[in-house]
Structures are given as structure tokens and as C-alpha cells.
Amino acid sequence: MAVEENSFSIGIDLGTTFSSVAYYDPVKGEPVVLQDESGKEQVASWISISQFDKSGYTLIGSNAKSDINTECAIYDSKRIIGRDESDVSYDDREHWPFKIKGKDNGSAYIQQCPISNVVVTVPVDFNDRQREATLLACKLAGIKNVELANEPTAAIAGYKRENPNSLKNGDKVVLIDFGGGTLDVSCCKIVNDNIIVESSGGNQNLGGNDFDNVMTDIIKERIEDGIPGYYEKKQGMTQKEKIALNKKLVRLKKESEKIKIELSGKTDSELDLEFLLSDNNDEILIEPTITRKEFEEECKSRGLYEEFINKIKQVTQKKGYKKGNVQLVLLIGGTCKMPKIIDEVASLFDRQTFADKNFNPLTAVAKGAAYLAYSKQSECVGHKIVYDIVPTPIGIEIIGGIFEILIKEGETLPTTGATKQYYTTKDNQTSAKFNIYKGFGKYISSIGMEFITTLRVDGIPSGKAGEQSFEFTIKVNENGMMEISASVVGSDIKKDLIVSVDLSKKEEGEIAKLMEHFQTFY
Structure with a gap:
């Protein structure tokens, strides 16, 4: 591909609590993380809104998070994006001071230089609607030429680029990305200098915010x-x-996160009661000390550690990754700094295999994404460096509610596609629908099965049952999104579908207005 002179390849780690942007510097031969005006490499994924008086304002990022006068703070949008309201965690709703009505937004801007390639990272098990919604958020921000990459994939690519001699052919790597909102686990093998993902999985409802919520409840009980x-x-x-x-709730959220972080470095921490109770002038006796032991015991009682370790076991045991045959363990994300989390991982793998302290777990994903974006320029790298996979089987519902797998777990992206032939089951049948699911169950009603979408074909010529046949084709592209088609054999009747966020014409018009509005923030 032709690359515009002085253009940049950008990587965006669109995180639940913090986001980072990096660009690849071809002169230095390494990714560089951008800093905000305060010199921070991570920007809070927050929006602060105040419109109660005529001097209303909107703040974005770290300024929004530090705003003590906010009337409404929106955060954790990654746990909302691309989801139906019914899919959003009840526990999250209970701790948010806002109703679910937010838009996610990110921007990359470097000295007015053109951007040639952009890679935005997403959790391993983000479904098609969530991936499409992420691409839509990029469109709202005016970001073009966007591709998606799974977060662990970006991190291991970045690590290998920065440490080219640390991994040899045949080495096995376990990457655990435990951020603010999600947990991702990937098992990778180095083959001929390439990174081959052998198994992966995640939990979109487990992250640092769940530990924040535990702390929130501890503090809330103290105050009340x-x-x-x-x-x-x-x-x-x-x-x-x-x-x-x-x-009050925003102050509680901020204090909860602060105390949780402090307890990763010491055994107890003091509540800032003056900050928490800034609107209260009465003298109140409240015990300000919270201990790490108290916090960890409450997290354990809620099953957070068990949920964490079970997901790691589920992914690593598929390909036999275990203590003794793993050469490197990468702990990514702020939640991996918690002592108890490190101990849990050390119960499965040797501590000697953990990446050294020179490795920054907070910016690894953004830097890796920037390198992946740069590698898209064929003349710069010359070959594909990462081979990612489909983490969960994909298929359709057939007679009896049986789940027929068409794309197996572990197939390399993009998949070559699977085509199967089906027949009408009724006389004079004029339409057929294909219900697409993903999961590991035998039936679509099995626990853990996820409905994705329905593809419907109309206009089938009438005839007896079994006379008309269909070809159903499904594949997964480089962005991890499905491309589906169905056709009636021997006719011109065909239906294609790429799972997407449905937009009305009115909403498309609103997008144009939003894009213009968002430019005022940059």
C-alpha cells in the first residue's frame, strides 16, 4: 500500500478506565506513547458535564475525572458500548451515578500530520455489535482507516518488538490483560518469528471496576x-x-479507586473524609482506616478471585499451557498490580517467567497497537507478524434447537469461511431464516450460548419440502466480525449480511452533527 509522506501509524487502547494513544516512529524503530498537557501517558475515560447554570461546560479525560464540581460524570462506557440495555450488568448500574445514555469517543491528533493506519484494540470476546459500535465511535471522532485488534494480541506484538531477543522459536507465552473493565487471556506460541495465538478467552464483566465496587460498598457502609x-x-x-x-457518588467512586490503588503498595490506607463529606458540616465519628486484609477478604467472599483464576485455567488448559512449559507470563493492565492477583497467577506459573519490571503493563496495549498499525504497511514489514484466532465456536440453529458449529474455536483470522447446504422443511416454503449463535453448548439453549443475529431469505420458489436447497456461508474477517450470506441454489436469490449497529436515517444525520460538535473539543 502507498503511504503518505510524514504520515503516522496510530494505536489506540480504548480502555474502560483509562485510554492511551501511541504512534510508531520509523526513525527510532519503536512506538511512542503520546502524553496529554499534564505529561500523562494515560487519559481517564471520563466525561464531566455541568449544565445546571448558564456557564455550563463539558470536560473530557483527566480533567473530567479531577472535576470536583461535576453534576454528571460518565465513565465505564466500554461496558456499555454496543450492548442492549438488558445486557448491561446490574451491579454496574447500581454503582453508576448516571443512566445508560452515553456515547464513547476517542481521538488521535499529532501535529496536523496525516494518519495512514489506525489500530484500535478491543477485548477478545467483544461481539460483532460491540466491535461495530467501536468502529462507529472512531467514525464519530473523525478517525479513518481503522482496523481492530484484540488487546492481548497487541500487547504481545509490542513486547516482542521491544524485546526481539527475549523469545525464541517454540517458546510459549501466557498473556493476562486485566484492566478496569475486562479480563482477557491469550496463549501464544512463537513459530518462525511469528506470534501464533493458540487459545484465547475473556470476561467482559470482570475488571478493576468490580474491585472498585467492593471498595465503594465498604466505604459507603462506613459513611452511612x-x-x-x-x-x-x-x-x-x-x-x-x-x-x-x-x-457525592462521583466523590465516592474516586475515593474508592484511590484507596484500592494505595492498598496495592501498603497494608492500610486512610479515607479522605474531608473530600468525601465536603457538603457535611456536622462532626461525625467515622473510622478512616481500611486495611488490605479487610478489602481482600470482601473480594474473596464475592468470588472475584475465583472468577479470575477460573478464566485463566479455562483458557490455558485448552492447549496444555502450565507451570514448567511456559517461558513468559505477561501481566497487562492496572488490576494486575494488585498483590493478591499476582499471587493467584503465581499459583499457576513460575514467578521467574513474569516479565521484568522494565515492562510497562499500562501502555503495552497502545504501543503494540501502534506497531500493528505500522506493520499493515507491507513495504515496512513485509509479512504478517501475528496470527489471531476465533475464540468461540460460531454456528447456526438447526432442527431441534441443536447448535451446528460452522466455524470452530481456534480458526485463524481471517477465516476461509464455511459453506453448508440446507433444504426446505415444509411444502410451499417461501422464506428461510438462519439464527446465528456462538458458544460451546450442544443446544442453543445451553448455558453460555449467545445469540448474534438472524439472516432471512425471502422469495423462495414454491415446491414440496426438500425440493429447494440453500447455501449458507459464514466467515470472520480480520476485525473479528462475521460476514454472512445465504442463497437459493439455482436462482438469483441471495442475501448478504455483516452484523452491524442498526442506524436510521435520522441517526445517520445525527452522526454528522455529532462529528462537527466533537471537533470543538480538539
Whole structure:
């Protein structure tokens, strides 16, 4: 492909709690993480809105998170993007001070230089709608030439680029990406200098925010022991009362995250009661000390550690990755800094295989994504460097509610595609529908099965049952998204489908307005 002179290849780690952007510097031969105006390499994935008075404002990123006067703070949007309202975790809703009505947004801008390639990372088990919604968010931000990559894939690619002599042919790597909102696990093997993903999986509802929620409940109980009903959502609240409560909840969220982080470096921490109770002038006796032991015991009682370790076992045992045959363990994401999490991983793998302290787990994904974006320029690298896979079997519902697998777990992306032939089951049948699912169950009703979409074919010539046949084809592209088609054999009747976020013409018009509006922030 032709690359514009002085153009940049960009990698974006669109995180639940923090986001990072890196570009690949071909002169230095390495990715460089961009810094904000405060010199930070990570920008908070927050939006702060104040419009209660005429001097209303909107803040984005770290400024939004540090805004103590916010009337409404929106965060954790990665746990919402591309999901139906019913799919959003109840526990998350209970801890958010906002209703689910947010838009996700990210931007890359480097000295007005053109951007040739962009790779945005997503969790391993993001479904098609979530991936499409991520691409839509990029479109809203005016970012073009976007491809998606799984977060662990980007991280291992970046690590190998920075440490070219650390891995040899045949070495096995376990990558655990435990961020603010999601857990991803990948098992990779080095083959002829390429990275071959052998198994992968994740949990979109387990991350640092779940540990924040535990801390939130601990602090909330402490505060309400001294001030009953301090955080209570009451019926018939005025707008001012709602805003006041939102401010309390945002302060609670920030303090919970701060205490959790501090407990990774010491055994106890003190609550900032002046910050938490800035609107309360009464003298209240509240115990300010929270211990790591107290926090870890509560996390254990809620099953967070068990859920974490079980997912790792599930992914690693598929290909026999275990202590003794793994040469490198990469711990990515802020949640991997928690001592108990490190101990849990050390129970499965030798600590000596953990990446050394020179490896930055917080920017690894963004830097790896930038390198992957650069590698898309064929004349720069010359060959594919990472071979990612389909993490979960994909197939359709057939008679009896049976799940027929068409794309197997572990197939390399992009898949070559699978085509199968089916027949009408009724006399004079004029339409057929194909319900697509993914999962490991035998039946579509099995636990853990996920419905994806339906492809419907109309206009089938009438005839007896079994006379008309269909060809159904499905494949998964480089972005991890399905491309589906069905046709009636011997006719021109064909239906194609790429799973996407459905937009009305009105919404498409709103996108154009939003794109223009977002430019005011940059």
C-alpha cells in the first residue's frame, strides 16, 4: 500500500478506565506513547458535564475525572458500548451515578500530520455489535482507516518488538490483560518469528471496576453508619438534590479507586473524609482506616478471585499451557498490580517467567497497537507478524434447537469461511431464516450460548419440502466480525449480511452533527 509522506501509524487502547494513544516512529524503530498537557501517558475515560447554570461546560479525560464540581460524570462506557440495555450488568448500574445514555469517543491528533493506519484494540470476546459500535465511535471522532485488534494480541506484538531477543522459536507465552473493565487471556506460541495465538478467552464483566465496587460498598457502609441515608436515592428528589447526590457518588467512586490503588503498595490506607463529606458540616465519628486484609477478604467472599483464576485455567488448559512449559507470563493492565492477583497467577506459573519490571503493563496495549498499525504497511514489514484466532465456536440453529458449529474455536483470522447446504422443511416454503449463535453448548439453549443475529431469505420458489436447497456461508474477517450470506441454489436469490449497529436515517444525520460538535473539543 502507498503511504503518505510524514504520515503516522496510530494505536489506540480504548480502555474502560483509562485510554492511551501511541504512534510508531520509523526513525527510532519503536512506538511512542503520546502524553496529554499534564505529561500523562494515560487519559481517564471520563466525561464531566455541568449544565445546571448558564456557564455550563463539558470536560473530557483527566480533567473530567479531577472535576470536583461535576453534576454528571460518565465513565465505564466500554461496558456499555454496543450492548442492549438488558445486557448491561446490574451491579454496574447500581454503582453508576448516571443512566445508560452515553456515547464513547476517542481521538488521535499529532501535529496536523496525516494518519495512514489506525489500530484500535478491543477485548477478545467483544461481539460483532460491540466491535461495530467501536468502529462507529472512531467514525464519530473523525478517525479513518481503522482496523481492530484484540488487546492481548497487541500487547504481545509490542513486547516482542521491544524485546526481539527475549523469545525464541517454540517458546510459549501466557498473556493476562486485566484492566478496569475486562479480563482477557491469550496463549501464544512463537513459530518462525511469528506470534501464533493458540487459545484465547475473556470476561467482559470482570475488571478493576468490580474491585472498585467492593471498595465503594465498604466505604459507603462506613459513611452511612455515621450518617444514615447519606447516599440514598429517594423518591421525588428535586433536580438540585439529584445533582447533589451525583456529586457525592462521583466523590465516592474516586475515593474508592484511590484507596484500592494505595492498598496495592501498603497494608492500610486512610479515607479522605474531608473530600468525601465536603457538603457535611456536622462532626461525625467515622473510622478512616481500611486495611488490605479487610478489602481482600470482601473480594474473596464475592468470588472475584475465583472468577479470575477460573478464566485463566479455562483458557490455558485448552492447549496444555502450565507451570514448567511456559517461558513468559505477561501481566497487562492496572488490576494486575494488585498483590493478591499476582499471587493467584503465581499459583499457576513460575514467578521467574513474569516479565521484568522494565515492562510497562499500562501502555503495552497502545504501543503494540501502534506497531500493528505500522506493520499493515507491507513495504515496512513485509509479512504478517501475528496470527489471531476465533475464540468461540460460531454456528447456526438447526432442527431441534441443536447448535451446528460452522466455524470452530481456534480458526485463524481471517477465516476461509464455511459453506453448508440446507433444504426446505415444509411444502410451499417461501422464506428461510438462519439464527446465528456462538458458544460451546450442544443446544442453543445451553448455558453460555449467545445469540448474534438472524439472516432471512425471502422469495423462495414454491415446491414440496426438500425440493429447494440453500447455501449458507459464514466467515470472520480480520476485525473479528462475521460476514454472512445465504442463497437459493439455482436462482438469483441471495442475501448478504455483516452484523452491524442498526442506524436510521435520522441517526445517520445525527452522526454528522455529532462529528462537527466533537471537533470543538480538539
